[in-house]
Amino acid sequence: xxxxxxxxxxxxxxxxMAQTDWTQLAPTTSPPAFTAHAMAYFAPADQxxxxxxxxxxxxxxxxxxxxxxxxxxxxxxxxxxxxxxHAMAFDASRARLVMFGGIPATGGLLGDTWxxxxxxxxxxxxVNSPPPRRSHPxxxxxxxxxxxxxxxxxxxxxxxxxxxxxxxxxxxxxxNSPTPRRASDMAWDPMGGGLVLFSGYLMAAxxxxxxxxxWTQLAPxxxxxxxxxxxxxxxxxxGRIVMFGGLLxxxxxxxxxxxxxxxxxxxxxxxxFDTYLAYDSLxxxxxxxxxxxxxxxxxxxxxxxxxxxxxxxxCAGNLGGPPLLSSNGxxxxxxxxxxxxxxxxxxxxxxxxxxxSDTVSALGPLPIPLAALGMPxxxxxxxxxxxxxxxxxxxxxxxxxxxxxxPSLVTxxxxxxxxxxxxxxxxxxxxxxxHGQIVIGGK
Numbered sequence: 001x002x003x004x005x006x007x008x009x010x011x012x013x014x015x016x017m018a019q020t021d022w023t024q025l026a027p028t029t030s031p032p033a034f035t036a037h038a039m040a041y042f043a044p045a046d047q048x049x050x051x052x053x054x055x056x057x058x059x060x061x062x063x064x065x066x067x068x069x070x071x072x073x074x075x076x077x078x079x080x081x082x083x084x085x086h087a088m089a090f091d092a093s094r095a096r097l098v099m100f101g102g103i104p105a106t107g108g109l110l111g112d113t114w115x116x117x118x119x120x121x122x123x124x125x126x127v128n129s130p131p132p133r134r135s136h137p138x139x140x141x142x143x144x145x146x147x148x149x150x151x152x153x154x155x156x157x158x159x160x161x162x163x164x165x166x167x168x169x170x171x172x173x174x175x176n177s178p179t180p181r182r183a184s185d186m187a188w189d190p191m192g193g194g195l196v197l198f199s200g201y202l203m204a205a206x207x208x209x210x211x212x213x214x215w216t217q218l219a220p221x222x223x224x225x226x227x228x229x230x231x232x233x234x235x236x237x238x239g240r241i242v243m244f245g246g247l248l249x250x251x252x253x254x255x256x257x258x259x260x261x262x263x264x265x266x267x268x269x270x271x272x273f274d275t276y277l278a279y280d281s282l283x284x285x286x287x288x289x290x291x292x293x294x295x296x297x298x299x300x301x302x303x304x305x306x307x308x309x310x311x312x313x314x315c316a317g318n319l320g321g322p323p324l325l326s327s328n329g330x331x332x333x334x335x336x337x338x339x340x341x342x343x344x345x346x347x348x349x350x351x352x353x354x355x356x357s358d359t360v361s362a363l364g365p366l367p368i369p370l371a372a373l374g375m376p377x378x379x380x381x382x383x384x385x386x387x388x389x390x391x392x393x394x395x396x397x398x399x400x401x402x403x404x405x406x407p408s409l410v411t412x413x414x415x416x417x418x419x420x421x422x423x424x425x426x427x428x429x430x431x432x433x434x435h436g437q438i439v440i441g442g443k
Contacts, residue, residue: 019304019442021265022252025297030071031064032056035291036084038102039276044095045118048278048287051099052083059084059105063121068283071297076120083110085134085274087152091115093145094166100149101133109134109154113164126168133158135182135229139195142188143212148172148195150210153182157201161210176215178208183228186210190239191257198243198255201228207260220259225249229273237284237330238443242300244288247273252300269298304410306330306441308337312358312367312417314433315378317425319343323418323433333442334405341418341433342396350390350397350420355383358415358435374427381435382415403440414438 037053048066052059061082063074086102097116104110111132113124136152147164151157157180161172178184184200194211196218205226207218227246232255235242241255250271252263275291277300285301308330314322323341331337341350359366361383368380390399397420403409417435425431 019265020252020263020300020302022267022269023299024267024269025299027066027070027297029073030295030297031062031073031289032060033290033293033295034060035272036274037276037290038086038088038099039278039287039289040088040090040097041278041280041287042090042097042116042118043092043281046282047118048280049088049097049116050276050289051080051088051116052086052102053290054084059103063116066280066287066289066297068280074119078121078123080112080114080121080123081105081110086110087136087138087149089138089140089147091147091164091166092140092142096166098138098147098164100130100138100164101136101152103134108132113169124167126164128171129169130160130162130171131158135201137184137186137197137232139186139188139234141195141210141212143193148186148210150186150195150197151178151181151184151200157181161215174210174214176217178206178215178217179203185230185232185243187232187241187255188234189241189255189257190234190236196232196241196255198224198232199226199228199230199246203228207255222260222262224251224253224260224262231275231277231288233277233279233286235279235284235286236281237305238302238332240443242277242279242286244269244277244300245272245275245291249273265300269296302441302443304442305439306332307439308339308436310434310436312379312381312434315375315426315431317422317431319345319422319425319431323420323431325416325418325433325436327436331401331403331438331440333403333407333410333440335403337401337403337438338398339401339416339418339436340396340398341392341420344392344395344397344420344431345422345425346392346395348392348397348421350392350399350418351387352390352399353380353382353384353387353417353419355385355415356413357383358437370428370432375430375432376426378426378430378432380417380432382417387419401438407442409440410442412440414440 034053083102109132133152159180181200186197230246418433
């Protein structure tokens with residue numbers, strides 16, 4: 001019912017086919033034009049961390065931090081040795097960046113493990129460790145809560161799988177594995193689950209998934225050209241993996257959970273290899289630095305992003321606290337957007353009020369106090385043009401909005417508030433939640 005009535009709000013839209021785009025940034029300070037460095041986002045301190053790399057044939061041990069606007073060089077009291085062709089991943093279970101291996105300034109290979117805590121590096125001392133190597137991918141696997149390392153190169157190409165739990169490395173023996181290779185990359189797939197790995201040095205354009213137990217070769221309908229020294233990162237907000245670069249490659253691809261999709265941004269960085277992407281989860285954008293003749297910083301994101309924010313207050317009644325709206329997702333075109341309301345009375349019924357404003361309605365300026373109706377502390381905070389009832393499961397009620405795949409809906413702004421049946425909570429038997437602002441975006 002609600003899907004059919006979304007046409008009511010089309011007049012609010014800015015007709016524009018959603019797409020992604022690259023933007024070159026102009027920070028006031030910047031690292032040198034590094035290549036073969038490593039980079040990852042450290043969420044606890046809201047910093048993208050860059051370590052190592054080579055510039056003018058000199059390998060570095062510098063640590064640089066990106067704050068969303070500018071780069072600054074860190075001066076940790078302890079620092080790993082200079083290196084290139086190493087790997088780094090954020091361990092979300094332990095809130096640490098993990099770094100392993102690479103090629104030191106003196107040549108040979110490294111097999112050391114380091115962690116970054118937001119201000120300093122610490123060398124770890126695991127009992128077991130992967131053999132020294134270079135050009136290996138690493139990524140965090142949520143289903144296991146560990147960092148996974150795969151393959152790379154020592155005296156030959158490798159295809160072993162290792163797991164870091166914060167104290168020790170363990171080799172995971174799998175029934176299947178991609179063929180040995182170096183200079184590949186992999187990232188977490190939020191839609192399909194597992195880690196997705198693509199291609200590598202002198203490899204075919206093959207796509208593999210590691211589910212935490214075994215590797216499986218996938219057969220997507222669309223394949224990017226084979227490549228190596230490319231970079232892949234998970235865009236959590238859009239539920240996709242972004243891939244850029246590789247030798248002679250200047251194209252942008254995304255893994256949707258089941259297939260590869262080539263994007264056609266209006267602006268495209270020059271081709272480059274040995275670059276690295278990091279995903280800034282606070283700003284919901286991909287960051288790329290270096291691996292070109294100049295010290296370039298690029299941002300990649302949708303130009304019509306989806307948003308959901310809450311504001312206002314609900315009324316508590318006898319629940320101990322007001323029902324509040326929350327969502328683990330975002331309102332993307334052509335997908336189902338879910339909003340939870342909690343706490344609510346056990347297995348009750350709620351109604352989601354939906355309108356085009358949170359400042360004015362046919363009933364007058366918003367919010368409208370509802371104490372006169374026997375609902376003290378409650379207020380109507382949105383223009384109630386539409387409503388849809390939905391049932392609670394336990395003390396949480398979840399409302400689902402199926403958003404049509406109609407490009408003219410991109411940038412439509414809607415406001416929602418839940419009205420919860422709560423007998424005995426007040427004289428009227430109804431509680432109101434805070435309210436949300438929904439902005440439909442396109443991936």
